[in-house]
Amino acid sequence: MMRNSSPQPSAPGPGTVLSAAGVAKTYQEGKLRTDVLRDVDLSVRRGETVAIIGASGTGKSTLLHILGGLDAPTAGEVSVDGTVMSRLSDRARGELRNRALGFVYQFHHLLPEFSAIENVCMPLLIRGTAIDEARHRAIALLQRVGLGERLEHKPGELSGGERQRCAVARALVTRPACVLGDEPTGNLDERNAAQVYDLMLELNREIGTALVLVTHDPKLAARAGRVLELSGGRLHPHAA
Numbered sequence: 255m256m257r258n259s260s261p262q263p264s265a266p267g268p269g270t271v272l273s274a275a276g277v278a279k280t281y282q283e284g285k286l287r288t289d290v291l292r293d294v295d296l297s298v299r300r301g302e303t304v305a306i307i308g309a310s311g312t313g314k315s316t317l318l319h320i321l322g323g324l325d326a327p328t329a330g331e332v333s334v335d336g337t338v339m340s341r342l343s344d345r346a347r348g349e350l351r352n353r354a355l356g357f358v359y360q361f362h363h364l365l366p367e368f369s370a371i372e373n374v375c376m377p378l379l380i381r382g383t384a385i386d387e388a389r390h391r392a393i394a395l396l397q398r399v400g401l402g403e404r405l406e407h408k409p410g411e412l413s414g415g416e417r418q419r420c421a422v423a424r425a426l427v428t429r430p431a432c433v434l435g436d437e438p439t440g441n442l443d444e445r446n447a448a449q450v451y452d453l454m455l456e457l458n459r460e461i462g463t464a465l466v467l468v469t470h471d472p473k474l475a476a477r478a479g480r481v482l483e484l485s486g487g488r489l490h491p492h493a494a
């Protein structure tokens with residue numbers, strides 16, 4: 255494939271937990287063709303925090319889905335913890351996602367019929383952790399995010415900020431190499447958004463999980479170690 259000469263946001267190397275090389279994505283609906291991503295290169299190192307900003311419709315969610323293995327690129331490759339995702343079977347890709355990645359969405363995506371502790375236990379149980387150990391780890395993390403008194407509450411019985419903090423706990427309970435957040439604080443007021451964002455950065459420091467966060471809020475983005483802007487289907491270093 256022809257590669258352009260735009261500067262790479264950073265080159266992959268040892269300690270890279272997530273990388274994209276020449277990632278393109280085209281949506282084709284009948285005769286309508288939309289080239290959303292043209293040539294995305296990205297390399298995220300262990301423990302790094304990266305914010306991705308960009309105008310509405312530039313493809314931030316599309317990119318995050320592809321980085322998380324939820325969608326396949328039209329061209330290019332994504333590697334998670336050194337393994338190229340497209341070379342894996344669906345099952346092996348699912349296992350890699352469960353082992354190495356965590357996800358936080360704008361709308362928490364917690365399971366409504368399960369309690370906070372059950373929601374946070376879920377990724378551990380999926381990977382075969384014994385129930386007692388899973389509960390022990392879920393309780394410790396829920397206490398850490400300030401929900402120690404809300405363990406048995408269902409999502410509908412939690413406030414918006416509490417739901418997002420529970421979703422953060424669920425994403426981090428497996429101590430993944432990297433957490434991907436798609437506007438993780440986007441539905442919260444400024445104070446709650448700052449609190450949840452703070453929490454993610456604190457857990458990043460404590461656990462060493464890398465964070466890749468899409469946000470429309472420049473103030474929040476500026477607190478990440480690196481800010482990249484998606485425009486014209488490519489990622490560019492963002493000048494502060």
Ligand SMILES: Nc1ncnc2c1ncn2[C@@H]1O[C@H](COP(=O)(O)OP(=O)(O)OP(=O)(O)O)[C@@H](O)[C@H]1O
Pocket residue numbers: 281282283288290308309310311312313314315316317
């Ligand atoms: N399944 C699809 N089929 C066709 N086009 C799509 C599809 N999904 C997204 N698009 C288009 O791709 C473009 C990028 O969408 P995406 O949701 O990734 O943007 P975004 O940067 O996350 O936007 P926002 O900030 O508004 O959430 C949009 O123009 C959208 O219409």
